[in-house]
Amino acid sequence: MRVESFERDLKDGYKIVGFHGGMIDFPPRHCQPLEMAIFYDGRRVNSDEDWKRYVFPHVDSDMFHNHEYRSQSDFLQNWHGILMGKHGDWKLNVAEVTPVSVILDYEIPSSHCDHGFVWLTLPDTMYLEIIGPEGFGGIAPRYSIDFHSESKVAHVVEDMGHIIRDISLCIKNPSRPIDPICTKRPYADNPYIDNLRAKITEYACV
Incomplete structure (x- = not known):
């Protein structure tokens, strides 16, 4: 097994993409929806009551407040x-x-018009798991995501089967101001997208 640690700036942010992300030249098996699971204190959130208690209070979206999205009823x-x-x-x-949350973007694959997004700001006691479509060898990539709110760092573990990456996603320049409106309510775009640094430890041939 090879272990390597390195850092790099992320010009376009950190995105996990499913069926529609400009991947028109990729085989269809790579263009499938993502699956999501949320965990609270190590236990998967399953019941309606758990979702209502542990998840929904941490969800918001510009779509809930801006009338321009009325067509997405x-x-x-x-x-x-x-x-x-x-x-x-x-x-x-x-x-x-x-570094502080995850933007979840939803679509109806058969439609070019139906679209919705939410901003999920999970507390430190919770984490999110995203599973992508299977690649070569039948391995489905798995992404485990949790947050450290005090330091504004997102922790991502990418499990690709033969390669695992342990990533700390942080703000490159904390003193750099962002749009004041972003501190008051959610927003569709990631205000940190050009101010991100990833600290990565990679384990190859695991």
């Missing part, structure tokens, strides 16, 4: 069930990780 009315996977037509397409 299906997502706005059913976002609770969509996150829980109860509306099978809606699929998780992109999970974009920031």
Whole structure:
């Protein structure tokens, strides 16, 4: 097994992409929806009551506050069930990780118009797991994501089967100001996208 540690700046942020991410030249098996699971104190959130108690208080979106999204009434009315996977037509397409939260982007694959997103700000007692479509060898990549709110660092473990990466995603320049509106409410775009640094330990041939 090879172990290597390194750092790099992330020009375009950190995104886990499913079926629609500009990957038109990739085989269809790589363009499938993402699967998501959320854990509280090591226990998967499953029941409606658990989702209501542990997850929904940490969800928000510009879509909930901005009238320009009124045309997306299906997502706005059913976002609770969509996150829980109860509306099978809606699929998780992109999970974009920031140092403080994750943006979850949903679409209906058969439609070019239906789109919705939420901003999930998990407390330190919780973590998120994203599973991507199977690649070569039948291995589905798995991403475990948790946050350290005090230091504003996201911790991501990428398990690709033969390679595991342990990533700390942090703000490159903490003193650099961001748009003041972003400190008051959620937003569609990642305000840290060009101010991110990844500290990575890679384990190869595991």
